Structures are given as C-alpha cells and as structure tokens.
Amino acid sequence: QQQVKQSPQSLIVQKGGISIINCAYENTAFDYFPWYQQFPGKGPALLIAIRPDVSEKKEGRFTISFNKSAKQFSLHIMDSQPGDSATYFCAAILYGQNFVFGPGTRLSVLP
C-alpha cells in the first residue's frame, strides 16, 4: 500500500513534443505529491508538486494532472527541450511520514 508505481521506465520524445509520465498510488491518505528532476551527476531537485484537493497545477511548461478517484497523477512537459533530458521521479507523502518514491523515468529529448 506504500508503493508508488511509475511508467514508462524510459521515454524518448522529439524536441517540441509533449512528454507524459504517469504514477499511481494506493494509500488514499497521501496528502502531497511532488515530482523530482535528476540530471546525471546531481541529486534530485523538486520540480513541481500538488495536493489532492487540486486537479491540476501548472508551472511554465510543466503540468501535474491529478485524478483522485483513480489514484493517479501525471507529469506533462509541453514543448519538450533537450535540456529536459533527465530522470523524473514521482513521490507521495503523508505528512509526518517518509516520502515514497517511484522508480523513475529516464526522459531523452532528441534535438
């Protein structure tokens, strides 16, 4: 019940395309859902996050879509750029407990 499933494992997108990464969770008590971006040789960095009382959050080219009834959330990267090539992790947390991370998606954006 503490798992967060993430797909796809890897994703190749052409420059200017839309990248979509999906995550699913079981524990309905989770109250915060962040996405982390990790470049090679760096640690994960917070990209964008959402709370379950909101269905969508947008920051620049990055959007989280949240479906509470389906227990799913996704990251959309619009107008994908080669500089977006990185590994993306979704996560879920219940305040007072530890983060639960997905296994990651390696995104490659071709020039």
Add this chain to the structure above:
Amino acid sequence: ETGVTQTPRHLVMGMTNKKSLKCEQHLGHNAMYWYKQSAKKPLELMFVYNFKEQTENNSVPSRFSPECPNSSHLFLHLHTLQPEDSALYLCASSLGASTYGYTFGSGTRLTVV
C-alpha cells in the same frame, strides 16, 4: 549549489577498507536523511535523523554506520562493504522530519571492488 554538500563525489573502496561519507547542509534544517540510489530501483531510505537523534533505521546492514554530531552534519561510515553496495548515496535534509520540503545533495558515487 543546492545547500546540501556531499563529499567525496566519487569513492572507490575495497571490501576490507573503512571510509566515511560526509554531508553538510546550510539551510537551517533539523532533519537529515541517507538514501541509496541503485539503477532502476526506487530511492531507498536508509536512515533518518531529527534534531541529531536517529529516528529511523530501515533494516540497514551494520556495515553502514551513521553519525549525526549536529543538525548540520551527517556522516555515513562504511566498513567491509560488498560489491552490491555500489550505488549513489544521497543525503537530504528538511526543516523537520517527514515534512514536505526535501533538499538533496549531489550524492557520492560509491564503487566497491
């Protein structure tokens, strides 16, 4: 710089060696964490420290020994490691234990030969 600094960035050690990883944060956070990151696996939480006290040990083998002398510094002492311990070891910090805002360091790439 993310505010969380880890040293060394790379470490190669033999199975009989003893080495230490260091983590330092200048964010005023009170909680610090060690994570292990292996290829194609979720981040594995190893240890949690809150106000210098260890609050969680996720069944980590005793060949990994953490130390937290104060809220700004965290060490991971390594001895008699196995090749399967080769991974990226990440340190993170947050304002309080299990709060929302994690900040990660860049990690130490450990290779056990």
